[in-house]
Amino acid sequence: AQTVTQSQPEMSVQEAETVTLSCTYDTSESDYYLFWYKQPPSRQMILVIRQEAYKQQNATENRFSVNFQKAAKSFSLKISDSQLGDAAMYFCAYRSALGGSEKLVFGKGTKLTVNP
């Protein structure tokens, strides 16, 4: 079974600085999808960024980018120019690309604090 590990339960960053959240996963599959979700305090979880394993190019969404290292099974999230609104729980998630696979496997999350 696939597993997702987020080794940093908590992180903090100064406003306007850059922070990287780590995520590693374990799988024997070659094709899969990876996601980062953000859950602000008392608000709905939303998708931040997604990556298809067969694409070598790292995904980017505005200030958010990933460093996808397939051989190392690593999928870290970089937040540039951190803002107070980035404070949230961040979850890394994996989904198999096998047909009929619907399940997302989540890591335990990283709580990000942004200091003014």
Add this chain to the structure above:
Amino acid sequence: DVKVTQSSRYLVKRTGEKVFLECVQDMDHENMFWYRQDPGLGLRLIYFSYDVKMKEKGDIPEGYSVSREKKERFSLILESASTNQTSMYLCASRGPGTGVVEQYFGPGTRLTVT
């Protein structure tokens, strides 16, 4: 915008009560999910449904059941609530396709069983 709503934000029930958590999505999604979120454990899948009246067990189905009579609505049922079911429950839905399709989440129901 996709909207996923849950019937209650906060719920307090007594041990042994039958509890219904309702989830509704407005995007005609085939796939719907129920997760449980606990501190330090992340999100764990309880059940999911890929069509009306179809369901599959997730990782922690014990003590729960589900119902999906209509495409837009997915209910989680605690047949006899216990204190270890005190948790945050998140509903999600996802459209068709096997690609890098995102799940959309509801706001969550924080259930306390006393």
